[in-house]
Amino acid sequence: MKFKDSRAAAVEELNQFIENNLLEYSKLRNFDFGPQKRGNTSCLSPYITHGLIDEVEIIKKTLGKFSFVKNEKFIQEVLWRVYWKGWLELRPNVWTDYLEELKNIKVNFKDNKDYLDAIEGKTSIECFNEWVKELKKFNYLHNHARMWFASIWIFTLNLPWQLGAEFFIKHLFDGDAASNTLGWRWVAGIQTQGKNYLATEWNIKKFTNNRFQNIKINEVAAPKLAEKNYSIIEKSFTNPKLLDGKILLVFDNSLSMELTDFKDHNFKKILIISNKNETRQIQLSENILNFKTLLITDQLNRLKEKSITAEVIKINELKNIKEPAYALYPTVGENLDYLQLNKLKNIEFIYREIDQFSWQFCNKGFFNFKNYIPKIVTKFN
Ligand SMILES: Cc1cc2nc3c(=O)[nH]c(=O)nc-3n(C[C@H](O)[C@H](O)[C@H](O)COP(=O)(O)OP(=O)(O)OC[C@H]3O[C@@H](n4cnc5c(N)ncnc54)[C@H](O)[C@@H]3O)c2cc1C
Numbered sequence: 521m522k523f524k525d526s527r528a529a530a531v532e533e534l535n536q537f538i539e540n541n542l543l544e545y546s547k548l549r550n551f552d553f554g555p556q557k558r559g560n561t562s563c564l565s566p567y568i569t570h571g572l573i574d575e576v577e578i579i580k581k582t583l584g585k586f587s588f589v590k591n592e593k594f595i596q597e598v599l600w601r602v603y604w605k606g607w608l609e610l611r612p613n614v615w616t617d618y619l620e621e622l623k624n625i626k627v628n629f630k631d632n633k634d635y636l637d638a639i640e641g642k643t644s645i646e647c648f649n650e651w652v653k654e655l656k657k658f659n660y661l662h663n664h665a666r667m668w669f670a671s672i673w674i675f676t677l678n679l680p681w682q683l684g685a686e687f688f689i690k691h692l693f694d695g696d697a698a699s700n701t702l703g704w705r706w707v708a709g710i711q712t713q714g715k716n717y718l719a720t721e722w723n724i725k726k727f728t729n730n731r732f733q734n735i736k737i738n739e740v741a742a743p744k745l746a747e748k749n750y751s752i753i754e755k756s757f758t759n760p761k762l763l764d765g766k767i768l769l770v771f772d773n774s775l776s777m778e779l780t781d782f783k784d785h786n787f788k789k790i791l792i793i794s795n796k797n798e799t800r801q802i803q804l805s806e807n808i809l810n811f812k813t814l815l816i817t818d819q820l821n822r823l824k825e826k827s828i829t830a831e832v833i834k835i836n837e838l839k840n841i842k843e844p845a846y847a848l849y850p851t852v853g854e855n856l857d858y859l860q861l862n863k864l865k866n867i868e869f870i871y872r873e874i875d876q877f878s879w880q881f882c883n884k885g886f887f888n889f890k891n892y893i894p895k896i897v898t899k900f901n
Pocket of ligand 1: 566598663664667670695701
């Protein structure tokens with residue numbers, strides 16, 4: 521299993537998945553057959569997370585091949601991501617509180633043997649140890665494995681979910697503030713309050729095709745308690761009227777600038793922003809940093825091929841730019857944190873149409889959001 525490092529290759533993966541695997545997706549998606557047999561899900565998340573391909577492009581392509589009814593499950597999953605993003609946008613303190621809690625927990629767990637054994641894959645639970653190895657080697661885990669992993673981490677190894685979420689972000693090619701933080705909160709039972717996700721030996725055996733034996737895990741545990749309730753903030757996601765003539769900033773989650781709703785504007789110059797570990801609270805592994813560098817280079821080359829003036833700069837060089845600039849909104853996460861921490865007031869955000877439209881439906885749970893999926897699909901197809 522190897523992830524590619526260009527938009528062209530990502531589009532080809534999408535096309536192959538639609539052609540060969542999409543029809544069986546809803547039947548097979550929950551099986552984790554192991555890293556050498558991944559065709560039953562799309563494995564597109566590393567590309568979507570970096571904006572190499574986007575949700576609208578994916579939905580349109582799938583509907584070009586199959587009807588909405590045949591496609592519904594896959595489209596729902598693709599839009600889960602948009603939902604988690606919107607949910608966090610409306611409650612950004614969930615992210616800032618998470619980082620704050622993580623800072624304190626890290627100090628307390630620095631020498632904790634259970635924690636160190638877990639991240640080295642040296643626990644007594646074989647499947648968990650295998651997932652640790654797989655995550656570090658392939659920088660990806662199947663969705664079901666992520667759920668089992670998080671459940672074992674929290675309810676069998678009794679480790680704080682915040683440290684598990686950090687471990688994932690450090691090693692996942694698709695590491696994303698919203699999907700990851702909220703995925704871990706969901707397993708712990710604080711996202712849907714009072715409802716945790718408990719992995720069971722039976723479920724793991726069935727959906728891994730009996731690849732693992734002797735799975736001794738805690739199958740009965742109470743959900744973690746939410747320490748705080750978050751109310752929804754008032755925030756406007758409207759775009760400025762005139763977009764031409766200024767610098768445009770592109771972060772590492774929008775690396776297909778030429779695809780966006782803003783592609784036809786005449787920007788003065790495009791700056792692609794690289795954010796390395798010096799400016800991150802969660803330190804990414806070498807594999808992730810290298811992957812990001814390759815994707816950024818691919819974006820730069822594609823812009824150059826179109827004769828668009830573009831260059832890559834480090835995020836801390838943004839402080840030197842004094843003139844007004846636009847930025848494709850980086851969404852809640854470390855890039856946005858940097859801009860806010862440094863009070864870079866000359867930067868105005870522009871938002872994707874799908875986010876502007878969909879985030880209004882993210883005030884409640886996903887089951888409520890699901891009711892609006894046909895509306896979202898109709899608007900963007
Ligand atoms: C604890 C935990 C942590 C997670 N962390 C991340 C993360 O950091 N980044 C990330 O992109 N996803 C995360 N997920 C969601 C999900 O596991 C991955 O998106 C999915 O496994 C990616 O594989 P795929 O592309 O083959 O998915 P497919 O099944 O092919 O789905 C297609 C696309 O839909 C989206 N999607 C599918 N399931 C989910 C989901 N549950 N939540 C949000 N979007 C989804 C993804 O963009 C995915 O690429 C996490 C889930 C859990 C339980």
